[in-house]
Amino acid sequence: MNLIFICYDKEVEHSVKIKNLSVTLGGHLKVLKNINLELPISKTIGFIGPSGAGKTTLIRAIVGSLKINSGEISVFDMPAGSRVLREHVSYMTQELSVYPDLTVKENLKYFITMAGQSRKMSRDILVEVLSLVDMTSKSDSLVSDLSSGQKQRVSLAVALIGSPKLMVLDEPTVGLDPVLREKLWNLFAKLSKQGTTLIISSHSMDEAERCDDLVLVRDGELLAHSSPKELLRTTGTKTLEESFLKLVGDKE
């Protein structure tokens, strides 16, 4: 079955569907508790919550790097982690997840090959992703010699390889200066307009405002899933931070 076909098929309404997902780590620590979610296509979706809320576990379950033992996750109507999905889903982990002892170019060339891109396309993709993250001038630098913001951009460049249909980015803007953060959010908006679905985790409420859709998580539980406007309306608050606090208060 061809995923591209499925993506543009009218029957696929959701990028990700999660049913009764619970994750227990180390045999006793319940990190996610009965999560049910349906995420739209071609939108920027923010996974918002404090540190330790379970955002990364949820993300790892969606991209298939975490084995789940309870519940179901499908991505573009296929089981999460399916072989065919790997060419269409990209993942930027919270850690650096590039090789510090290689140059920017060597890193990207390696990941381009791993992404299954042909040798012929390799150079064009390299030029394209370097320019998207504004790192062309640093392509021959060792990653270990770069600033933390530049390292983040290299990691993001890897996630951009092959124009994925779903990009899952775990705290991509943490530790970046406001100018760079603005640039990246503009890039995310552009990608979303071009049809890419982006899942972006963050613990910053000011970033939540930039998302089309919000998934609020706390202590492994889903607090809310709606657009920022809808969230303000239903909670009767003026800011998303107040909405979050109200939802937490209601829960307690």
Added chain:
Amino acid sequence: MNIRKTFATSKRVLSQLSHDRRTLALIFIVPPVLLSILKYVFQGEPRFFGTIAPMLLGIFPMIMMFLITSIVTLRERSSGTLDRLMTMPISKTDFIFGYAIAFCLLGFVQALISGGVMLGLLHVAVLGGTIPTMVVAVLAAFLGTSLGLFTSAFARSEFQAVQFLPAFIFPQLLVCGLFVARAEMAKPLQLFADLMPLTYSVDAMKQVTINLSWTSILTRDLIVVACFAIVALILGSATIRRQE
């Protein structure tokens, strides 16, 4: 398995090492230096040195590749690169064999340098010749790489990974027949030695040293070492988890 991706992984691992000249120097220079020191340690017993030097040529690649692989793989696990790779269209075998090829190649170069010093400068006689010596050394490197890939799954830090050397390798080193012939050891230790892969790697090098031609025992030893290495690779592959 995808050959292009496997070789890309080997190339990447070797490129990483090429940026780390100190590690390369340690891999290639330390073994011949240690062999040279040993020659003068056993100055009064040149025959003993002639016996253990080739055996060490089978031990060095295993120990060094074990250490390097376990630390490098641990870094892959903790830095997020392995997580990222496992969400890409690659198979675990592309990754694991990529590592195995890169470190076997390093083991080969290490054996070339150490073997060259041992045969040329230290005048140790190996009756079996250069090619069987290299085959044994490369298989030892393969074994070290596979065991390193496997054991790295149980280490939470680089400090722990280094501690696996005395835990997993030193006991094998003590009973493999390097210091005392296995037949002279206590029976339980002989049985333990029979179950350990390093015993066969050292035994293979002994066979190459004392026999002019390729023996059936050498073939058996090499098959046992290869089997151990392949089983460790499969177990190492099982420790890399993802939804299928």
